[in-house]
Structures are given as structure tokens and as C-alpha cells.
Amino acid sequence: xxxxxxxxxxxxxxxxxxxxxxxxxxxxxxxxxxxxxxxxxxxxxxxxxxxxxxxxxxxxxxxxxxxxxxxxxxxxxxxxxxxxxxxxxxxxxxxxxxxxxxxxxxxxxxxxxxxxxxxxxxxxxxxxxxxxxxxxxxxxxxxxxxxxxxxxxxxxxxxxxxxxxxxxxxxxxxxxxxxxxxxxxxxxxxxxxxxxxxxxxxxxxxxxxxxxxx
Numbered sequence: 001x002x003x004x005x006x007x008x009x010x011x012x013x014x015x016x017x018x019x020x021x022x023x024x025x026x027x028x029x030x031x032x033x034x035x036x037x038x039x040x041x042x043x044x045x046x047x048x049x050x051x052x053x054x055x056x057x058x059x060x061x062x063x064x065x066x067x068x069x070x071x072x073x074x075x076x077x078x079x080x081x082x083x084x085x086x087x088x089x090x091x092x093x094x095x096x097x098x099x100x101x102x103x104x105x106x107x108x109x110x111x112x113x114x115x116x117x118x119x120x121x122x123x124x125x126x127x128x129x130x131x132x133x134x135x136x137x138x139x140x141x142x143x144x145x146x147x148x149x150x151x152x153x154x155x156x157x158x159x160x161x162x163x164x165x166x167x168x169x170x171x172x173x174x175x176x177x178x179x180x181x182x183x184x185x186x187x188x189x190x191x192x193x194x195x196x197x198x199x200x201x202x203x204x205x206x207x208x209x210x211x212x213x214x
Contacts, residue, residue, distance in 0.1 A: 012039045018070060021101045025066050034090070036066040037131065037157060041204035045129065045155065048209070049074040052153055054127035059083035060114050060140060061132030065094035065107070071129070072103050081107045082125075084114045084132070118143035125149065131157040135179040138186040145195055150214035154196070159187060160206025 017023065029036045037045070045067070053076050059068055062085035071081055085091055091111055098107050110117050114132050118140060126149050130137060137156060148154055161183060190198045190210050198210040 008040060011043075015039055015043060018042075019073070021097075022066065022069050022073075025064060025069065025097050025100075029064050029066055034064050036063060037070075038204040041157060041207055042067070042070050044201070044203060044207060045070065046074045048153060048155070049127065052127055053079075054125075054153075055079050056123065056125045057081040057127045057129065058121075058125040058147065060118070060128070060130045060144075061085065062090070062094050062109060063087075063131075064090055065097040065109075067129065067131060068094075068107050069097065069101050069103060072101070072106050079106070082110060082121075082123075083107060084110045084112070084117050086111070086113050115139055115143075118147070121147055123147065126152040127155075128152065129155045129157070134158055134161070135182045138182055138189060141186065141189060145193075145212070148212045150212050152212045154190075154208075154210040154212065156186075156190070156208040156210070158205040159183060159200065159208045160202065 018026075026036060049071060055076070055078070057071060057075065057079065059071070059081060062068060062083040065083075068081050068083045075081070083094075085094060091109065094109055098104050098109070115136065121143070125147050128144055128148055130140065130144070132140070144154060161180065187200065187208065190196050190208055191200070195213055196210045197213060198208055201207045201209060
């Protein structure tokens, strides 16, 4: 937790919530220990979608489809979401969740390694949500910049690693040091890349909000 829990609990207590199916999917994810975006992060995502009104969304990291379904409720009619997932056990669950919500015509799930799929995509997207393997964000970035249109928004989730990002790499557990180093490199790159304007926001587990400059 990188923000005082009492503040977070209070802010989340004001949340208007989601539909029955989305709430059910969130509960199922919690019961099976599948990580999903935090409530305050979801709230930010909804607000940005309402402002941007994107036509084509790309999501890197589907899990069981919770965030894709949230996004699908806050985009204009005719908009589409393409989401990528490689974990085989979660793919059929996500597909079933999209069916349950009646969103099969809105959400397209691509199966496989995100690096391979991103390299093969050639469309243009005006909103990209990245919530996949944290150590791979930097590797994904060249593809993201190629696919994101000028004026498009990139949201990168979980960038502060429960506060570990501000610690020395020797203060984090050995198994997390590579991810720690790569995330620091990623944050430096998106803050200094001349194609992006980026703000790092301390909600949830840290969110980087970037705009592709024209």
C-alpha cells in the first residue's frame, strides 16, 4: 500500500460500483487469488475513458477479463477492445466472462505472448491499458509507441510495486530485483521520451498516465 489505507478506504466507500456481472467476476477473482485492478484504479480508468471516448482500445494483460469489461461500459457505441493474454488457464475463463456480459462483439481476446502479438499488430489505437508482466513493460514500449496514435492515452498499472520502487535494489528481495530495475528504467523512459507526456500517480499500486504527443 503506497497511500494511507484510511484515505483509500474512504475514497472507495464513495464508489458507485459496477453491474452485477462485473461485481461477480471481481468476487470470483478474489476467491481464486487472481490479481485484478484496484477499485481506485478502476475509477481513474472509467473517468479517463469518459473524457477520451476512444474508438479502439488495446489492453495488454486480460487475466479473467475484469478490466476489459469495466472499460467496455465506458466507451462509445461502436468502439472495440482488443486484449492480450498468454496464461492458458485464464483464457477460457475470460472468454466465458465476456459471453456472460454479452460483450463478445466488443471485446476480442488474442491468445499468446504479448511481445509476439504486439510485434504483429499494425492497427492504430487511441487508448492502451498495460497491466501485464511488470518486467516486460520496457520491452513492450517500442510497440506501444508505434501503435498509439498522436493524442492517444497510455495507462501503465502497478508501476510503484507497493512502494518498493523507491528503495535501493538491495533493499528488495533478490527475486524481485530484476523487475525493480526494469520498472525504474521504464519509468525513466516514459518520463523522458520525447514522444510522451507522463504523470505518475500514487493511487492503487501506482499508475503512469501518458499522452502520445502530436
